[in-house]
Amino acid sequence: MEYVHYSVMQKEVLSFLNPEDRPALLVDCTLGEGGHSNLFLQKYPNLRVIGLDRDRKIMEKAKNRLAPYGDRFEARNIWFDRFWREYDGPQVDFVLFDLGISVFHYEESGRGFSFKRNEKLDMRLDMDAALDASEVVNTYDEKSLADIIFNYGEERYSRRIAFAICNYRKNKQIEYTDELADIVWNAVPAEYRHRRIHPATKTFQALRIEINGELDRIVPALEGAVKALKPGGRIAVITFHSLEDRPVKWFFKDHENILEILTKKPLEPTEEECSINPPSRSAKLRVVQKLEKERDPSLKKNKYRDQKGN
Numbered sequence: 127m128e129y130v131h132y133s134v135m136q137k138e139v140l141s142f143l144n145p146e147d148r149p150a151l152l153v154d155c156t157l158g159e160g161g162h163s164n165l166f167l168q169k170y171p172n173l174r175v176i177g178l179d180r181d182r183k184i185m186e187k188a189k190n191r192l193a194p195y196g197d198r199f200e201a202r203n204i205w206f207d208r209f210w211r212e213y214d215g216p217q218v219d220f221v222l223f224d225l226g227i228s229v230f231h232y233e234e235s236g237r238g239f240s241f242k243r244n245e246k247l248d249m250r251l252d253m254d255a256a257l258d259a260s261e262v263v264n265t266y267d268e269k270s271l272a273d274i275i276f277n278y279g280e281e282r283y284s285r286r287i288a289f290a291i292c293n294y295r296k297n298k299q300i301e302y303t304d305e306l307a308d309i310v311w312n313a314v315p316a317e318y319r320h321r322r323i324h325p326a327t328k329t330f331q332a333l334r335i336e337i338n339g340e341l342d343r344i345v346p347a348l349e350g351a352v353k354a355l356k357p358g359g360r361i362a363v364i365t366f367h368s369l370e371d372r373p374v375k376w377f378f379k380d381h382e383n384i385l386e387i388l389t390k391k392p393l394e395p396t397e398e399e400c401s402i403n404p405p406s407r408s409a410k411l412r413v414v415q416k417l418e419k420e421r422d423p424s425l426k427k428n429k430y431r432d433q434k435g436n
Contacts, residue, residue, distance in 0.1 A: 131229040133161030134406040135364060138393055142362055142413045143220040145170050150219035154178065155206035155347065158228040160188030167195045174198050180205045180252045184230050205252070207343040210350025217356040223347070226366040226409070227334065239334065241307035241326040247300065249334045259333050263300045268292045278341070278369065279332030287313045287329055306330075335369070344373050352381065357418045360388070366408050378414050383421040385414040 139162060143152060149172045154163045157177035166173055175198065179185045182203055192199045202209060206223070232240040237248040238259055247259040263271070272288035275281045290313035291300065300306050310326040311319060319325050335341055351361055365371040371392070378387055392410035400407045 131159045131161055132403040132406070133158075133165065134224070134226070134399070134403065134409045135393065135395055135411050136162070136165055138411055139222065139362055139364070140165060140169060142388065142411075143222060143360055145173050145219060148172060150174070151176070151216065152220040152222065153209075153218050153351070154222050155209070155351075156222075156224045156226075157188050157201065158184055158224070159230055160191040162222060162224060163188070163199065164191060167192065167198055174200075176200045176202060178202050178204055178206050178209050181231075181235075182253065183235065184228060187230070205343060207347040207350070210347050210354065213350060213354050215354075217359070218351075218354050219356055219359045221351045221355065221359075221361040223344075223361075223363040225340075225344070225364060225370045226405075229405070238303045239330070241303050241310075241324060241330050244302055244304045247303060247306060249330075249337050251338050255337070257337055259337055260299075260301065262333055262336060263291055263306060264295055274336050275329050275332045277332070278335040279328035279330075280369070281328040281332065283314045283318065283325075289313070303330075331367075341369060341373070344370065345377055348374070348377050352384065352416065355416045357416050360413060360415045362411060362413045365392075365410050365412075371410050371412075374412055378412060384417055386417055388413040388415055 143166070145152075150170070152166055152173055152175050154166075154175055154177045157163060157179040160177065163175045163177050167175055175192075177185075177188060177192070177199065179188065179201075180203065185201055185203055189201050192201075227239065231237065231251075236245055237250060238245040239249055247263065249259040250257075262274075266274070268288045271291055272284045275287055276284035281287065287310050290309050291306075294300060294309050300309070306329075307324070307326040310329050314325045348361070348363075355361065363374045365374060375392075378385055389412050392412050394411075395406045395409050
């Protein structure tokens with residue numbers, strides 16, 4: 127079976143989440159095709175891994191890939207925030223979040239994640255979910271669309287794009303990815319069309335985030351993971367844009383009474399890795415360790431939100 131996703135920052139993640147020779151439990155909250163989990167199970171023979179993913183199709187690929195590890199690996203088809211909300215198992219040693227969307231979804235899923243393909247608008251990671259991309263672009267009012275595209279895509283021309291979408295659908299429903307991409311292309315100024323990224327990139331990102339509730343899941347999942355973590359255990363989070371990174375950064379800083387931040391500035395991929403896998407260029411890795419004893423809350427610093435920084 128072919129695997130199309132390259133797991134980013136492999137050396138760094140394996141180094142920070144290192145059980146050495148002792149038995150340990152790692153929860154891979156974003157299993158995908160199983161790339162990171164495979165590396166951990168291969169390198170650390172006393173490690174067990176629970177892998178989470180809401181997408182059944184990609185999870186089947188991971189289960190096939192990791193079958194040789196037997197009962198050292200367990201797959202769970204569940205959103206990671208729900209997993210931690212319901213978790214009643216033993217304390218865990220390590221937790222990994224890789225918040226980037228898998229290349230599988232762009233290249234193989236056929237669900238309209240990529241504007242470069244002629245596919246039905248869908249973008250659901252959970253195929254049991256009611257809301258899909260077609261419903262959003264064809265039923266949301268203009269202001270709601272503009273707000274989503276601006277807030278989740280950080281798109282400066284969000285209002286123009288929302289207006290164009292609503293104007294187009296007066297005569298015909300928007301059904302396909304390339305159809306939506308053309309609407310966005312024609313909505314933005316001519317000079318904006320030939321920048322480094324395609325003008326539809328941010329709009330597609332925004333729709334995907336809205337449909338899958340991606341940003342709303344991050345903090346609840348971190349809260350649950352910290353509660354389940356052993357003292358001395360570690361959490362590593364890989365993000366790919368500021369909308370993901372910001373809540374992770376502030377969560378860690380707001381919990382410095384129970385967490386030690388091991389990466390004072392987020393780690394980024396090496397130039398060598400970026401040359402091998404260009405999409406990794408935007409990745410950031412943050413790692414924390416749970417303290418053996420909670421710090422006195424009165425000593426906690428409250429100055430962060432008044433400062434700029436990483």
